[in-house]
Amino acid sequence: MELRARVLLWKLVLLQSSSVLLSSGPAGPATPGSSVVSESAVSWAAGARAVLRCQSPRMVWTQDRLHDRQRVVHWDLSGGPAGGPARRLVDMYSAGEQRVYEPRDSGRLLLTPSAFQDGNFSLLIRAVEETDEGLYTCNLHHHYCHLYESLAVRLEVTDDPRAAGAHWDGEKEVLAVERGAPALLTCVNRAHVWTDRHLEEAQQVVHWDRQPPGVPHDRADRLLDLYASGERRAYGPPFLRERVAVGADAFARGDFSLRIDPLEPADEGTYSCHLHHHYCGLHERRVFHLKVTEPAAQPPPRDSPGNGSSHSGAPGPGAGDPTLARGRSVINVIVPEGRAHFFQQLGYVLATLLLFILLLITVILATRQRRRGGYEYSDKKSKSKGKDVNMVEFAAAARDQALYRREDIRLGYKNNLLKERVELSHSPLPAKSIDLDKEFRKEYCK
Secondary structure (H helix, E strand, O other): OHHHHHHHHHHHHHHHOHHHOOOOOOOOOOOOOOEEEEEEEEEEEOOOOEEEOOEOHHHOHHHHHHHHHOEEEEEEEEOOOOOOOOEEEEEEEOOOOEEEOOHHHOOOEEEOOOHHHHOEOOEEEOOOOHHHOEEEEEEEEEOOOOEEEEEEEEEEEEOOHHHOEEEEOOOOEEEEEEOOOOEEEOOEOOOHHHHOOOOOHHHEEEEEEEEOOOOOHHHOEEEEEEEOOOOEEEOOOHHHHOOEEOOOOHHHHOEOOEEEOOOOHHHOEEEEEEEEEOOOOEEEEEEEEEEEEOOOOOOOOOOOOOOOOOOOOOOOOOOOOOOOOOOOOOOOOOOOOOHHHHHHHHHHHHHHHHHHHHHHHHHHHHHHHHHHHHOOOOHHHHHHOOOOOOHHHHHHHHHHHHHHHHOOOOOOOOOHHHHHHHHHHHOOOOOOOOOHHHHHHHHHHO
């Protein structure tokens, strides 16, 4: 019966005060753009193990070991009629446990048991007394997220029923209540950080970005994504993905440091660690400007050969020559050519020789053909004209011609010499040999 009476009293007071309820407004998450918490320049030698420190105790989701005592609300009173410092009136944890600090307020000051489910942290005073007047503050603490919010309400006690009411003085709510009447000091905050306690693990994300030299922040490359649930995603080029890592217990210790092992000159650039806790409204970024230097040259051992020292203590060659500069030793290494390279060069030589032989043969054949062109008869050329030679007709034509030439042509000549010349030209027989000296003697003897 007593519990039912309390519920009915709550409903009655809420209906009477519905016109003057003022809320503090939800405290939503921070802006999507993360704020830069730190920015530093680091330098490591190539081949070393680089560690970019990124730590935050607010990202340790195992702090939930506080269970339902990580969120708490408490009401304080200050500036009463008797004055004095502020005093604690009542508080309640997210588990629903209420604690009243003064015995006289037990049963008189009430908080709704479902405050951390519906976000209504209003304080109900059953019957207002003269000593209840003053400034009340509603304080919300989140130990896990390190959050603190406060709301002030001023309570005035009056004997005039017409003066009862609520108004806003520009900074806080002022509530005037008739003596002996119930008073509801409003404090409402329905942000999920106060009402939902099972979202911590699902809303924690950490990711690492990398900007090569000269690349702006909005075009950075994603390297790693880490979730409090245990999921991990790796991005970036393969030559870097295999050498970067973050501890497996990062969310248990709040240490999200990035390790690069071994460090290479191509790893130089700007790295940023982003911490996002949407449940707690945490958005932070830590920036590291990484510079890779050349590894330090290690001096050779004292007793090693070639450094001018020996077991006998005798100085090495050139130890007393001050003109010799001590610099880096240059070693020329001759790498033998492979078998494939040898066969390739041999192929080039053989191909060149073959081309030369073919050119020489072509020149020789062309020269011989040109020399025999004016003396030899080509049967192929005759046959290409499409006409065969009949040797019988050729012989008959030659016989007729000989007979024709043998005919005695009676011509008148002035002397015998002209006659003989004509006969010789028409005669197929060879010309007769005449001894002119013998003929002259015959004529002379006559």
